[in-house]
Amino acid sequence: MGKKRVVQLDSLRFFMCCMIVISHFEFLKKTVLGNVYEKHFWNPILAVDYFFVLSGFGMYLSDKRPGIKIKECVRFAIEKIKKIYPAYIFSLFLGIIWMIIEKKSILKIIICSIIDLTCLQSLTGTTSISHGINGVCWFLSSLFVTYILAPIFLNIIDNGKLNKKVKVLLFFTFVSLIITSGVAYKIDSLHLIDGKINDLYYGHPFVRCWYVFLGMIIGRLYKDIKITYRTKTEAIIIAFSIGWYLFRNSFTAYEPYLRIVDIIVVTLLVYIFSKGGGKITKFLNNSKFVKLGKHTMYIYLFHYPVRMTLGAIFEKNNMFGLSQEIGSCILIMLIVFLTIGIIKIYKYGYYKFCK
Numbered sequence: 001m002g003k004k005r006v007v008q009l010d011s012l013r014f015f016m017c018c019m020i021v022i023s024h025f026e027f028l029k030k031t032v033l034g035n036v037y038e039k040h041f042w043n044p045i046l047a048v049d050y051f052f053v054l055s056g057f058g059m060y061l062s063d064k065r066p067g068i069k070i071k072e073c074v075r076f077a078i079e080k081i082k083k084i085y086p087a088y089i090f091s092l093f094l095g096i097i098w099m100i101i102e103k104k105s106i107l108k109i110i111i112c113s114i115i116d117l118t119c120l121q122s123l124t125g126t127t128s129i130s131h132g133i134n135g136v137c138w139f140l141s142s143l144f145v146t147y148i149l150a151p152i153f154l155n156i157i158d159n160g161k162l163n164k165k166v167k168v169l170l171f172f173t174f175v176s177l178i179i180t181s182g183v184a185y186k187i188d189s190l191h192l193i194d195g196k197i198n199d200l201y202y203g204h205p206f207v208r209c210w211y212v213f214l215g216m217i218i219g220r221l222y223k224d225i226k227i228t229y230r231t232k233t234e235a236i237i238i239a240f241s242i243g244w245y246l247f248r249n250s251f252t253a254y255e256p257y258l259r260i261v262d263i264i265v266v267t268l269l270v271y272i273f274s275k276g277g278g279k280i281t282k283f284l285n286n287s288k289f290v291k292l293g294k295h296t297m298y299i300y301l302f303h304y305p306v307r308m309t310l311g312a313i314f315e316k317n318n319m320f321g322l323s324q325e326i327g328s329c330i331l332i333m334l335i336v337f338l339t340i341g342i343i344k345i346y347k348y349g350y351y352k353f354c355k
Contacts, residue, residue: 006274008281011289016047017296021303031325040246049266052208056215066151077147087301088140092116094305095134101312119144122203126196130203136304138203145205146212153213157220170217177210182256222274231278237268303339310334
């Protein structure tokens with residue numbers, strides 16, 4: 001465990017990213033395992049929540065404490081995404097290739113490209129724009145807007161008067177997340193503007209910001225509370241997390257109610273493993289997993305346009321053939337190998353020409 005990074009949490013990023021990638025293999029719904037896939041594996045929610053919470057956790061552990069004036073907040077947000085921004089732009093280029101293959105409107109491509117360059121598309125609240133070119137880039141957009149607000153919340157958490165009230169702040173943040181989620185879900189369900197307002201609950205930064213703030217509070221607790229969780233506790237939270245991931249889609253409860261469980265699970269997962277000292281933490285501290293964890297943003301940004309492009313090519317040319325199962329296996333292998341290849345090409349080009 002380093003001073004500024006908790007490496008087991010970095011390793012968990014890779015496994016969470018794998019959950020997201022698998023959830024984008026929707027073509028598996030047409031196979032004989034379609035019902036199993038849709039019911040148990042078509043579910044990226046826990047993983048997406050984890051990335052937002054972990055971002056806040058890492059932000060609090062950092063020494064950077066920007067001012068809370070508007071210019072300082074914007075500068076802080078730009079600094080936070082500057083390193084990944086070239087990869088983000090490259091992923092948009094890959095997304096445009098898919099849009100061209102799908103014969104999307106040139107006007108839509110231009111409009112979405114301009115909005116995406118600002119990294120503000122998640123503010124629109126409509127998937128046609130927030131997911132327009134590269135469907136997963138809404139995440140970075142939502143994170144960017146949250147980064148603008150982050151210095152204010154960091155300042156609140158750092159307040160020395162809160163030493164005995166951090167748990168109250170944790171409860172307040174939890175409740176705020178639930179309330180804003182409920183309001184967002186209700187607005188989405190109204191189908192405003194012919195149903196175009198449909199991405200407030202899942203992707204809007206004024207809902208997602210609370211996940212990041214939650215991560216900051218966990219970071220504060222991580223620093224303040226001296227405790228180590230052993231193998232038994234680690235195993236319990238891992239087992240529950242896997243169970244929730246596999247069976248969440250089986251529950252028919254009101255979606256905001258399910259989100260309450262999502263938040264509890266991801267909060268415990270991050271906090272317990274930040275304090276982990278058992279065999280599972282030791283397993284996650286393996287340098288190979290840590291290295292894979294550091295590549296997750298590239299995997300996340302690049303896999304989706306690759307998946308959509310190859311999927312479109314397969315569909316248009318009937319390349320699934322007589323067997324949807326065999327075609328799906330081939331498609332998955334191509335997505336994995338091509339994504340790995342693109343990551344290597346991008347990193348080679350980036351370090352050769354930008355360093």
